[in-house]
Amino acid sequence: MSAGHILTANLLLTGDVVFLTPAGDWSVRADEARFAETEDDVAVLKAAEAKAVAANIVVSTEIIGAEKTQVGVWPTRNREQIRAKGPTVHEAFGNQARFDLSAFEGA
Amino acid sequence: MVANAHQIDFRDVEPAEWTHCETATQAAQTAFPVLPADELSSYFELNDVNSVALGVRLSPDTEVEALADRLDQIALIEVDFPAYTDGRGYSQARVLREHMGFQGELRAVGDVLIDQLRFMKRCGFDVAVLADHVDPDDAEAALKRYGVWYQPAADDRPPAHRLRRFVQNWEI
Amino acid sequence: MYQYDNFDKQAVRERAADFRDQVERRIAGKLSEDEFKPLRLQNGLYLQLHAYMLRVAIPYGLLSAKQMRKLAHIARTYDKDYGHFTTRQNIQYNWIKLVDAPDILDELASVEMHAIQTSGNCIRNISSAQFAGVAADEVEDPRPWCELIRQWSTFHPEFAFLPRKFKIAVNASPADRVGVKLHDIGITITRNAAGERRFEVYAGGGQGRTPMIGKLMRDDIEAHHLLSYLEAILRVYNRYGRRDNKYKARIKILVHETGEDKFREEVDAEWRKIEGGPVDADIAEFGRIADYFTAPAYDTEAQVDAHKARAAMDPAFAAWVRHNTLAHKVPGYKAVTISLKPHDGIAGDATSDQMDAVADLSENFGFGEIRVTHAQNLVLPDVRDADLPALYDALFAQGLGTANQGLLTDMIVCPGLDYCALANARSIPVSQKIAKRFDDMDRLQDIGEVKLKISGCINACGHHHAGHIGILGVDRKGTENYQILLGGSAEEDTSLAKILGRGFDEDGTVDAIETIIDVYKAQRQDGENFLATYRRIGAEPFKEAVYGG
Numbered sequence A: 001m002s003a004g005h006i007l008t009a010n011l012l013l014t015g016d017v018v019f020l021t022p023a024g025d026w027s028v029r030a031d032e033a034r035f036a037e038t039e040d041d042v043a044v045l046k047a048a049e050a051k052a053v054a055a056n057i058v059v060s061t062e063i064i065g066a067e068k069t070q071v072g073v074w075p076t077r078n079r080e081q082i083r084a085k086g087p088t089v090h091e092a093f094g095n096q097a098r099f100d101l102s103a104f105e106g107a
Numbered sequence B: 001m002v003a004n005a006h007q008i009d010f011r012d013v014e015p016a017e018w019t020h021c022e023t024a025t026q027a028a029q030t031a032f033p034v035l036p037a038d039e040l041s042s043y044f045e046l047n048d049v050n051s052v053a054l055g056v057r058l059s060p061d062t063e064v065e066a067l068a069d070r071l072d073q074i075a076l077i078e079v080d081f082p083a084y085t086d087g088r089g090y091s092q093a094r095v096l097r098e099h100m101g102f103q104g105e106l107r108a109v110g111d112v113l114i115d116q117l118r119f120m121k122r123c124g125f126d127v128a129v130l131a132d133h134v135d136p137d138d139a140e141a142a143l144k145r146y147g148v149w150y151q152p153a154a155d156d157r158p159p160a161h162r163l164r165r166f167v168q169n170w171e172i
Numbered sequence C: 001m002y003q004y005d006n007f008d009k010q011a012v013r014e015r016a017a018d019f020r021d022q023v024e025r026r027i028a029g030k031l032s033e034d035e036f037k038p039l040r041l042q043n044g045l046y047l048q049l050h051a052y053m054l055r056v057a058i059p060y061g062l063l064s065a066k067q068m069r070k071l072a073h074i075a076r077t078y079d080k081d082y083g084h085f086t087t088r089q090n091i092q093y094n095w096i097k098l099v100d101a102p103d104i105l106d107e108l109a110s111v112e113m114h115a116i117q118t119s120g121n122c123i124r125n126i127s128s129a130q131f132a133g134v135a136a137d138e139v140e141d142p143r144p145w146c147e148l149i150r151q152w153s154t155f156h157p158e159f160a161f162l163p164r165k166f167k168i169a170v171n172a173s174p175a176d177r178v179g180v181k182l183h184d185i186g187i188t189i190t191r192n193a194a195g196e197r198r199f200e201v202y203a204g205g206g207q208g209r210t211p212m213i214g215k216l217m218r219d220d221i222e223a224h225h226l227l228s229y230l231e232a233i234l235r236v237y238n239r240y241g242r243r244d245n246k247y248k249a250r251i252k253i254l255v256h257e258t259g260e261d262k263f264r265e266e267v268d269a270e271w272r273k274i275e276g277g278p279v280d281a282d283i284a285e286f287g288r289i290a291d292y293f294t295a296p297a298y299d300t301e302a303q304v305d306a307h308k309a310r311a312a313m314d315p316a317f318a319a320w321v322r323h324n325t326l327a328h329k330v331p332g333y334k335a336v337t338i339s340l341k342p343h344d345g346i347a348g349d350a351t352s353d354q355m356d357a358v359a360d361l362s363e364n365f366g367f368g369e370i371r372v373t374h375a376q377n378l379v380l381p382d383v384r385d386a387d388l389p390a391l392y393d394a395l396f397a398q399g400l401g402t403a404n405q406g407l408l409t410d411m412i413v414c415p416g417l418d419y420c421a422l423a424n425a426r427s428i429p430v431s432q433k434i435a436k437r438f439d440d441m442d443r444l445q446d447i448g449e450v451k452l453k454i455s456g457c458i459n460a461c462g463h464h465h466a467g468h469i470g471i472l473g474v475d476r477k478g479t480e481n482y483q484i485l486l487g488g489s490a491e492e493d494t495s496l497a498k499i500l501g502r503g504f505d506e507d508g509t510v511d512a513i514e515t516i517i518d519v520y521k522a523q524r525q526d527g528e529n530f531l532a533t534y535r536r537i538g539a540e541p542f543k544e545a546v547y548g549g
């Protein structure tokens, strides 16, 4: 397990929670996020952030703490885990309803 | 004055070549100076004044009441909106117009964007100088979009309730 | 209820068109997010944890059946089939797309609704008593005054960029059902010794991170000076309210720092300049507006207590009548509270189907009018006693028949960290665990009236300061933690709750609540409710029981 960072945001047009992927697009899945371990990696996230904000693609960007385990990348903070999954009181909504995220239960 | 800044005229005003001055002495040698409000008392103490007309620039915390004695000698008041979210300038304008009877030109400057213009117009401004990046066509279009107001203010627009008394079966 | 004329219709259409243009400019990059955010907020559009959230205004909590159906339609078409009724008597949708927002505003405009000034640093929706117009103890119907203030405050050109948000509430009975002293301005309509109408105006109350009780500014405002007096307060606030620190920008801080008396003098000085001027001429509107609030055609033959036979044989129904109905000024009628607090649900949430059902019921058992309460419930104001059994059955079938109005499980709960971008902790799960722990109607009835209010952060949208029991979610080193407060009230005996001691995790909180209730039950005397016992015995016995001696 290693600690690092990922870039998250909301899409301007829809408000959807998204994460920057290694390919440079935006995915709704946190486990597909580009994982930044070094300062240089974080600089790449920052550059992508500035570019996407300037292009009016995303809003409310934030570089957040994340961990990489065998099952994948996942945000560290409770708040960000809720964003990644959906409301804990409505299992029918958010990513938890669309994808199998059981590997990240209690993460 | 930024020569190419776009301005929106809510009312017809006399055009003049206003120049911003930092000090009273500088202003005294300028035909159409615009002086910060806190320089005003020094300006009126000078003997050698060659200005044709005087303009004053307010900051949001200027007490407009302090201008009362000199108001008839002021031709232009610029109300500064350092950030468009700072709404003090609207009250300054209404107090100047409605309590103090200021008749000169009232001008909104600073972070003046599109969606504040309709409020400025109603608070008694004659002119709004748009921030550099604002598209004047968008500004004109947005300003035309509103026809209904609910409350009296510093303009002469009758509020809805007054129109209601005269207009029956009013159709749009 | 009030009906829009062509001016009002045009105003909301213009607003919807303007917002469409703002959204287009934002998407085209002509407005930056910093420039756009205050604009979208003034139209009730937030960016929350998972998506945009749209807050729709329900002026003073009053809805027609047609409007309720439109709200259901919006939930179904643009959201995930539900909406959340708020403590400011509004509704909010949690899963809105920016690109859909202009269409939603058009839909709202078609039924005389809007999202104007439901957020942002401006004058917000005017709130009022949910039983306005039907409560027996009212000196008059406050709603025409609310509508007058609503119109005056809508697009007010001077007050669109105040230091901070501004909330006004109007009450018109000795019982305070709006939290008069917990608003930026609270108004109570009264009668003076000579029987003439007077307005008591309080300013500087509020919750949030620095809760304060509003100060009485004047108790002698006459009707034809109401608007000028409000305008004077707002002008002083707009000019002198703090703008250097967001957390000190509410009017309560200005009143506090200036001093109550000096603030009153400043307002009076401003007021003298505008009193009787053009803004007061708006009072000419009052008669026109008041005509919309005349009493509906009540059944003069309505049989009093026609529900008693069913109540005698059905204790669950009897309990519902006891807790969820209120005496009506017209004999043979009741005002019915529809609980949006089922023990397995989410406080204030209603599905599209439930909204449609309530709309139908409001027509079948009333005059097609619905109220939203600040406690996040709904009210059908005009139900004949004879119709109560059928209404109860219909509500029950929709999961809306919980008989807990005013009881422990009728909690006010903010969205918390499940939805809210500002939250420190989740509010809903802890409320659900409490509801589960106390899921026994006999036990709840035995405990009696308790106002439990939960906020997921210090912003206090869940009114924890004003709860008999308040719960405040905090973040303690990355984990959710809950502080318990006791002794608050938002009613005529307004008081602010005090923190009991160190916080608990979710389960610990539920245990502590149970302990607190046990202390109350052991200590209560002659029919005292929770708050009365707390006020008599103080916090100590509760502290001892919760934290050990």
Ligand code: SF4
Pocket (backbone or CB within 6 Å): C414, C415, C416, C417, C420, C421, C422, C423, C424, C455, C456, C457, C458, C459, C460, C461, C462
């Ligand atoms: S109290 Fe805090 S967590 Fe709850 S809705 Fe308000 S801001 Fe969000």
